[in-house]
Amino acid sequence: MVTNVTNFSRSGLYDWMAQRVSAVILAVYVLFLLGFILCNPGLGYAEWHALFSNNAMRIFSLLTLVALSVHAWVGMWTISTDYLTPMALGKWATGVRFLFQAACGVAMFAFFAWGVQIFWGN
Amino acid sequence: MLLYGLDKSLMSAEGFAEVKECLTSPLAKFVIWGLLSALLYHLVAGVRHLIMDMGIGETLEGGKLGSKIVLVVSTILIVLLGVWIW
Numbered sequence: 144m145v146t147n148v149t150n151f152s153r154s155g156l157y158d159w160m161a162q163r164v165s166a167v168i169l170a171v172y173v174l175f176l177l178g179f180i181l182c183n184p185g186l187g188y189a190e191w192h193a194l195f196s197n198n199a200m201r202i203f204s205l206l207t208l209v210a211l212s213v214h215a216w217v218g219m220w221t222i223s224t225d226y227l228t229p230m231a232l233g234k235w236a237t238g239v240r241f242l243f244q245a246a247c248g249v250a251m252f253a254f255f256a257w258g259v260q261i262f263w264g265n
Numbered sequence: 266m267l268l269y270g271l272d273k274s275l276m277s278a279e280g281f282a283e284v285k286e287c288l289t290s291p292l293a294k295f296v297i298w299g300l301l302s303a304l305l306y307h308l309v310a311g312v313r314h315l316i317m318d319m320g321i322g323e324t325l326e327g328g329k330l331g332s333k334i335v336l337v338v339s340t341i342l343i344v345l346l347g348v349w350i351w
Contacts, residue, residue, distance in 0.1 A: 163318065166311050173308065181349075188281035 149244055150224075151217050162217040165210035172207040201262050208258040212251050219247040294350050301346055306339045 151158050183190060194200055227240040287293050313335050317323055322331045 163315065166315070170308055170311070173304065191281060 149241075150220050151213065158217050158220075161213050165214040165217075168207055168210035169214060172203065172210075175203075195262065204262040205259065208255055208262070211258075212255050215251050216247070220244065223247075298347055298350050302343045305342050305346065306335075309339045309342065310335050 147153065151161060179194065180186065195204070223240050223243050227236055227243060229236040232239055288297065313322075313331050317328075317331065322328060
């Protein structure tokens with residue numbers, strides 16, 4: 144199937160698991176960052192920079208970037224195969240869906256590369 | 266997702282002060298509020314999914330109650346977020 148071949152793992156069950164594991168990682172990261180900002184009201188550049196140059200934080204950030212890519216792919220794949228269908232768009236649906244997924248893939252890769260540059264380059 | 270990239274510029278920018286300065290403008294605050302509101306709602310709704318995966322609230326009644334709880338909790342958090350930003 145043209146819809147199945149583009150999913151993350153070729154297995155719905157594995158995708159389901161990957162979506163949930165990545166969700167937990169993303170939730171922990173977001174809550175941690177929000178908590179850090181809330182606990183440091185007058186945050187200055189030195190503290191902010193120190194937080195992100197810590198090796199543990201860099202690994203945590205990279206893990207989150209991977210989780211974000213996985214989570215976004217599973218999510219966008221689900222949306223595109225649910226709504227960009229021949230029933231909704233007629234005979235060009237497969238082409239439109241492929242282009243949409245390709246654009247998502249390029250965007251996600253760009254975000255990933257940019258993120259690595261930010262977290263490990265500064 | 267594209268706009269979310271803006272958040273990241275915060276770290277790469279040498280001018281931390283510049284970003285801080287920018288975030289004092291009402292428009293920037295509103296945009297940040299919008300982005301974080303969407304994120305918070307997604308987070309709360311996602312936690313509901315995980316709770317339902319554990320088999321809690323899977324009935325029709327439970328589903329309705331759960332969706333209301335998600336809306337109420339998200340609204341409270343989004344309002345608190347707004348208070349914190351301004």
